[in-house]
Each structure stands twice: as structure tokens, then as C-alpha cells.
Ligand SMILES: Cc1ncc(C[n+]2csc(CCOP(=O)(O)OP(=O)(O)O)c2C)c(N)n1
Ligand code: SF4
């Protein structure tokens with residue numbers, strides 16, 4: 001612990017010597033910048049950090065971090081990272097995936113990594129499109145998305161990454177936005193500090209194949225109305241004039257305007273640790289609701305790596321460290337003279 | 338049935354036999370696997386060499402009495418070297434009509450048939466699709482039929498235990514074991530001891546099984562049901578300490594001991610599949626050997642997690658069978674590209690698709706060698722007997738680490754479940770596995786290669802100053818940075834090939850059993866070893882210039898193989914597939930080898946190989 005805290009590093013230490021090859025203007029640049037910005041503060045020695053990714057534009061990320069890195073295959077990064085974390089719990093593993101990589105081909109692995117609570121910090125860059133393969137619709141694209149493979153619009157209902165993470169019982173679930181530098185940094189810091197697996201959906205712009213996908217959340221003049229900035233212990237207020245809020249009507253959240261008998265004290269207060277609330281928040285989508293950003297849920301539960309390593313320790317304590325001769329001679333053994 | 342009026346054992350004749358092949362067959366619920374394993378233990382303790390083959394249905398709880406619910410266990414025990422579980426049966430024990438129907442064809446003429454008449458009810462006969470009771474017509478006349486009242490006598494023997502009828506029926510197999518143990522002069526003491534160990538916690542069950550096995554034994558001893566018993570003298574066996582072992586257990590041990598020798602944690606990522614799951618089960622018991630067993634969400638995650646662990650510096654393995662192999666393909670390609678050590682074990686079963694999950698086949702050889710996209714060469718190693726799985730697994734791990742490459746280990750469903758006595762190796766005799774994690778940043782490049790092996794350095798994340806990135810994109814020959822340069826790609830493809838080809842320097846001279854040159858070479862790989870060895874020995878005993886060579890290394894092939902092949906007029910390649918090694922041999926050496934192919938989900942019988950050898954010697 002103390003040795004880790006003692007390391008003094010700067011942003012530059014985490015910048016690799018490789019040219020960044022994303023399209024100019026791609027939202028991925030901003031995310032890379034925030035990660036490189038906060039990393040020196042985390043007290044993680046460079047050699048103890050590992051970035052693992054699948055395939056996609058977003059998954060090129062590890063090449064640009066001057067840490068250990070593994071650019072794997074499409075969708076499988078959570079599985080590979082799980083094997084590494086279980087056998088090397090001393091490492092700090094960050095995982096980079098996309099909406100196609102993590103929710104389409106790799107959906108299964110993502111679910112299982114989350115439910116196992118492997119301590120991986122999973123950043124899912126959601127640009128609602130397949131960037132690397134040049135613009136097919138993705139599992140998060142809106143119904144009717146006109147893209148290269150769907151000239152008449154897509155016919156499939158989109159998947160909600162946050163709701164999926166809740167369903168998989170992730171222990172830390174957050175959402176941030178590529179262009180919101182401060183918010184992103186704070187969210188990533190919190191994810192890093194979380195004891196357990198973290199899932200962060202980062203809304204990212206692909207300016208080449210799906211430009212403006214999140215514009216309604218980002219536009220300066222309207223973002224106060226479309227974003228619901230979550231703060232633990234604070235009432236859920238939003239709007240340019242901070243005059244709107246979320247109230248619970250029976251079991252259903254509703255948007256209310258403050259005034260006319262509605263006061264802030266009638267509003268829902270955000271509680272990161274309230275699972276039921278997190279389910280409701282995860283389900284809040286436009287156009288009827290503002291989009292919640294921030295930490296939707298966090299809780300603690302043992303990680304799979306701590307449980308598995310404990311079992312090994314317990315077994316060693318109980319039976320002693322393995323001895324090859326004993327092992328060979330298990331079962332019915334007999335001698336021939 | 339007369340009993341000795343004096344109450345003591347009757348004086349009975351003993352006939353000597355060189356070897357006996359016996360099969361226990363019954364309903365899945367009749368405990369035939371347990372009976373077989375116990376009989377095997379009794380036989381090894383009697384000093385015989387043995388070979389066993391369990392044969393159980395894929396259905397977990399098939400309806401009782403049905404033909405597809407029959408479970409069997411075959412044992413070949415002898416005073417000579419045993420190579421296989423045996424061809425035709427000298428003795429067959431059938432617990433019900435369905436077992437009789439499905440197994441009788443394998444019993445030799447005049448062979449011993451033990452049946453329980455109480456089970457030949459009209460309902461059971463109907464389920465076994467018998468129109469007439471075979472015990473009452475003449476269909477069994479060519480066998481020595483012994484109608485042993487197993488059910489009735491077990492009930493009688495257990496009447497004082499107070500157990501309900503259903504529980505009493507569970508001891509029937511021990512009664513049958515008792516009868517057969519007497520018949521072949523097997524000591525039942527080890528089984529009595531085993532019963533205490535196994536069922537000691539529920540004394541009434543221990544007592545029931547004890548009474549049943551003793552009851553069966555005494556039936557043989559004290560009644561005139563059998564005129565004589567059989568004796569099979571101890572075999573001449575190399576001195577040492579032995580244990581009976583199945584292929585799957587041996588595989589598990591091979592990996593654990595390789596990891597111990599390399600002083601690395603062992604990491605298994607796996608998804609349950611028949612017949613591979615037992616390796617997962619067994620390794621899960623060895624946690625105190627620093628063994629991680631990770632049951633993944635599918636085979637892709639199994640191999641993926643293993644690859645992650647390999648990146649972290651563990652001895653990483655994954656175990657599966659055919660269908661799982663397909664799922665792992667893409668990750669194996671990645672592993673070949675990032676050049677990390679790992680062993681992928683395919684315990685082959687009959688395919689395609691679900692095929693016959695409990696039945697063996699050798700149909701994945703070409704898949705192992707060629708079954709990935711791109712030029713993606715991987716070493717392939719195969720085990721030839723149950724105990725040999727230990728050495729093959731150990732060697733696969735050693736090669737993987739030394740050459741920084743994934744290695745495919747092939748066994749099959751026959752080796753997995755079959756067992757044989759294993760002369761325990763002395764730990765010091767096993768080769769060492771040295772692991773040299775790179776820690777020196779001076780002059781480090783991720784793809785800088787060792788001259789002798791062409792292996793790249795293995796660096797554990799966590800090592801200061803060696804931070805680097807790896808991935809599946811083509812990389813620069815030296816720096817490992819992304820490179821799409823045309824000439825670099827060809828250089829990388831070639832060096833990955835050369836690296837695997839260099840493994841020939843690890844391969845000991847191919848052992849040829851028999852004349853150094855001659856009329857016929859029988860070349861095999863994998864579990865056909867026993868049948869080929871026995872058939873070739875028989876031909877040699879008749880004075881024929883026939884030799885056997887059996888391959889452990891399938892990729893690369895041994896350097897001396899071409900020369901060996903050229904020294905025989907003919908080459909025969911028996912395989913449980915359509916001719917996969919045959920194709921490699923013909924392509925690589927331009928030899929006009931011929932195949933003997935059996936694809937029935939069953940191992941070769943010695944006689945099948947012998948017949949073909951004889952025919953080839955005639956032409
Ligand atoms: C097995 C496999 N199938 C398909 C592909 C092609 N492919 C590469 S990236 C990708 C989609 C990436 O989308 P996403 O994860 O959203 O990443 P983005 O490029 O948008 O960041 C696909 C289909 C592949 N590399 N491997
Ligand atoms: S295609 Fe889109 S996601 Fe990919 S690098 Fe370009 S802008 Fe970014």
C-alpha cells in the first residue's frame with residue numbers, strides 16, 4: 001500500500017510513444033485525455049496498471065497508455081481480464097470496450113464479469129454505432145436507425161447498458177459524457193476508488209459515422225434540461241433554472257416543476273446505495289425523462305478474485321502446501337518388488 | 338443347489354488362465370461403474386496387469402430397464418502385459434435383460450454368462466425388446482449360462498439390516514461383485530476396506546454392502562453353482578510403486594506437476610463438457626497446489642481467462658472436447674499471435690456437433706493442426722495410453738513455456754475414462770521446467786527472440802520498466818509495435834512457423850518396436866496404441882517383419898520419421914477417423930501409406946488390426 005502511494009507520476013508518464021490513430025474530432029481523444037489526467041493521482045505504479053480491450057476504434061485505447069496493455073479480440077476482453085485479475089489480484093486492470101464489442105459480440109462476457117464482481121474498471125464507449133467497421137448500427141442504436149446495413153432503418157429495439165449492468169448486479173454503475181471533462185474525471189476517480197468491479201458508460205461521439213448522437217445531451221443551451229446530474233444525498237433537480245425535479249408517484253418516477261405546491265422536499269433524493277432507486281434511474285430515458293449522469297449505483301460485495309484466492313489460502317492452511325509425492329500417491333497405491 | 342453339509346467351503350478345482358476379459362453390464366442405476374472399478378482394484382492387488390474401459394450412456398438417468406440406459410465396465414486382466422481393455426469377452430455379467438441384449442454379441446462362444454433371473458420379468462423383457470425370455474429358449478445355448486439369483490440372495494443376506502427394499506436393491510452390485518471375485522480368485526479384502534472408508538459415515542449402508550459382497554463370495558465358495566474357479570497368476574511387472582489411473586486423472590496430474598516443477602500457479606479456465614469435465618473436477622481438488630480452477634461462462638471465456646492468466650505469468654490451461662474446440666479457435670489464434678504459453682486440451686469425442694458425447698474418436702487431428710484462420714501454426718501433442726496422459730500433459734506444458742506458444746494436447750474419450758496401472762515416476766526423474774521471466778529493461782523488446790527456440794521474452798505485468806502492449810494486430814518483428822508493412826508480415830508468418838518447426842529439436846528418436854526394416858510398419862497416434870501394439874506383437878510372434886511406431890508429436894513431426902517410413906515396404910495407419918494422420922504422412926513424405934479406419938465411437942479391437950496386418954502381409 002504505502003509503496004504504491006509513494007509513487008509520484010505525471011500525465012506524461014502514462015502517454016505511450018505510439019501515434020494516436022483515431023479520426024480527428026473523435027470523442028475517444030477526450031476520454032484518453034481524462035484517463036491520462038487522473039491516472040497519476042491514483043497512486044498506481046505504472047507497471048501495476050494494465051489496460052485490456054477488445055476490438056473496435058475504442059479498443060485501440062491500450063496502445064496509447066504507457067502501461068501494460070493487451071488488445072485482444074472482439075468482445076472477449078472481459079474474459080481475458082478476468083483470468084488475469086483472478087491470478088494476479090495485485091494488478092489494477094482497466095478495460096476498454098465499445099457498444100458493439102461489449103454489448104453485442106461480448107455481451108455474455110460482460111454480464112458475467114459484472115455479476116462476478118471482478119475488480120475491473122470497465123469503460124464502455126457508447127457511440128451508438130460500429131465505428132471500426134465503418135458505420136453499421138449497433139445494439140444501442142435507436143430503433144429505425146438508418147445506417148449502412150439498415151438502409152430502411154434498423155428493426156431492433158436498443159439495449160440500455162445501465163439497465164443491463166443493473167440486471168447483472170454490477171457493484172458500481174455510472175454514466176458520463178466524453179465532452180464533460182470534469183465530470184468524467186470525477187466519475188473515473190470514484191470508479192478507481194471503488195472496491196470491486198466498476199461499469200462506466202461513457203457517451204462518446206463518433207463524428208464520422210454517427211455525428212451528434214448525443215448532441216441533445218451536450219448542447220450548451222439545452223443540456224441542463226436533458227441531463228439529470230446525480231449527486232449522492234441531493235434532491236434530483238434539473239433544468240436551466242433548476243426548477244424541475246423527479247418525484248415518485250407510487251412506484252413510478254415523474255418529472256415535476258417546482259412551485260405550485262411542489263417543493264424540493266417532495267423530490268427524490270439520490271442515494272447511490274439504493275438498488276431500487278438505481279433500477280428506476282437506469283430506466284429513465286428520453287424523451288420523457290432527462291438522462292441521469294453520474295454514479296447511479298454503488299455497493300460492496302466480495303470480488304471473485306478475493307474469494308478464489310481465499311479458497312487457495314484456506315486449502316493450503318488445511319492441507320499444507322502441495323507436495324508432489326503425496327499428490328502422485330493419492331488413491332490406491334501398491335508396490336511391486 | 339447343493340451346499341457343503343459340513344458348512345465349510347467345498348473343495349473345488351481351480352483352472353489357470355493367462356488372461357480374462359470380463360464385462361459388468363446393467364442399468365445406469367445398478368452401479369456397474371463402481372463394481373468395475375472395485376474389481377479392477379482387486380485385480381491389480383492380485384498382481385495382474387489390467388486395462389479397463391467404462392462404457393456409459395450419455396443420458397444421466399435413462400428410464401430403468403431400457404436398452405439405451407445400459408451402463409457397462411470392461412476389464413482385461415492378465416499374467417502378461419495388457420495393452421487394451423480386451424476384444425471379445427470371456428465373461429459377461431448382466432444385471433437385467435437390456436444389458437444382455439446390448440452386450441451378448443461380444444461374448445465368446447462358451448463364454449461365462451452370469452444373469453439374474455429375477456430381473457427377467459415380462460415388463461423388463463418388453464423394455465429390452467425381447468419377444469421371448471432368452472433364459473427359456475435356446476438362444477443362449479452356446480454360452481455357459483449361470484443363473485445367479487442376485488436379487489433374491491441379496492434380499493436374504495440383508496434381511497436383518499432393516500433396510501427398505503429400495504435400499505437393499507442398491508447392494509445387488511456388491512453381491513454380483515462377490516460372486517465374480519470368488520470366481521476369479523480375487524481377494525475381496527481391499528473392497529471390504531474400501532466400503533468402510535467410503536460408507537463408514539452411514540454404517541447401515543456399509544454393513545449392507547459388506548453383507549452383500551460376502552454373500553456373493555460365499556455363494557461361489559459354498560455351493561455347487563460353479564464347478565471350478567479360475568486363477569490368473571500375477572504378471573511380471575517392473576518393480577516400483579503403482580497406482581491405477583484414468584487418462585483424465587493423469588492429465589490433471591501432469592499439469593499440476595508441471596506447474597510445481599515450473600514453480601508457477603496453475604490456472605485452468607474451462608466450461609463443462611463430456612468427456613473433459615473430470616479434469617476440471619479433479620483440478621478443483623488441488624487448490625493447495627496453487628491451482629486456480631475457473632468455470633467460465635463458455636469455452637471462449639475458458640480459453641480467454643487462461644490466456645489472461647498466461648499474460649499474468651501463470652501456467653495456463655484450458656480443457657474441452659470437439660465442440661468447445663471450435664469456440665476456442667479465435668482465441669488460440671490470438672495466443673499464437675501474442676506468443677504466450679498455454680495448453681489447450683481436446684479430449685476428443687465422436688462428432689460432428691453433439692455426435693456421440695461419451696464415445697471416443699480421433700477426428701480432430703487436422704483441426705488441431707490446421708483449424709484456425711490465418712497462418713497459425715501450433716504444436717500438437719497426443720497421449721497414447723491412460724497413464725501416458727500424464728507425460729503428454731507434462732510435455733505439452735514444458736514445450737509451451739520453453740517456446741512461448743500455445744500447445745494443443747489431444748487425448749480422447751477412451752483414454753479419458755479407461756484406466757491402467759501406472760508406474761509412478763520419481764519426481765526427480767521428470768525434466769525440469771525452467772521459467773525465465775524477463776525483468777531487465779536493458780535492450781528489451783517484446784518480440785526479441787531467443788536464438789535457440791525463437792521464443793519471445795515472457796514478462797509479467799508488474800515488472801517495472803518493461804511496460805508494453807501486445808495484441809492481435811500484426812506487429813513489428815522486433816519492437817512489437819503495430820506494423821502493416823508487407824515484408825514484415827511475411828517475416829512474422831515465417832518466424833512463427835520456424836519457431837514451431839524448431840520443436841523437432843526436443844523430440845527424442847522415434848521408438849520403433851520391431852525390426853528396423855521390413856515388410857510393414859504400423860504407424861499410429863493416440864489411443865490406438867494398445868490395439869496396435871498387441872496386434873504387432875502377435876504378428877512378430879509369428880515371425881513377420883512387422884514394426885510399430887507411435888507418434889507423440891504430431892506437429893511438428895519427428896525429424897527421423899521420413900527415414901523410418903522409407904525402410905518398410907508398406908505402411909499401415911490405423912485411426913479412429915477417415916484417415917487424418919494418413920493424409921499428413923502421404924502429403925509430407927510422399928509415402929503410399931494405407932489407412933485402417935474405424936469410426937464407430939469404439940476403440941479398435943486387437944483382432945481388427947491383426948486381421949488387416951495379416952492381409953497386408955499376404956498381398
Ligand atoms: C470476430 C470478429 N467479428 C467481427 C469483427 C469486425 N469488427 C471489428 S470492430 C467491430 C464493431 C465495433 O464496434 P464498437 O464496439 O461499437 O466499437 P467502435 O469502433 O464503435 O469504438 C466489428 C464488427 C472482428 N474484428 N472480429
Ligand atoms: S470512426 Fe468514429 S469512433 Fe472510430 S475513430 Fe473515427 S470518429 Fe472515432
Ligand SMILES: [Mg+2]
Pocket residue numbers: 056098099100125126127128129130131138
Ligand atoms: Mg461503437
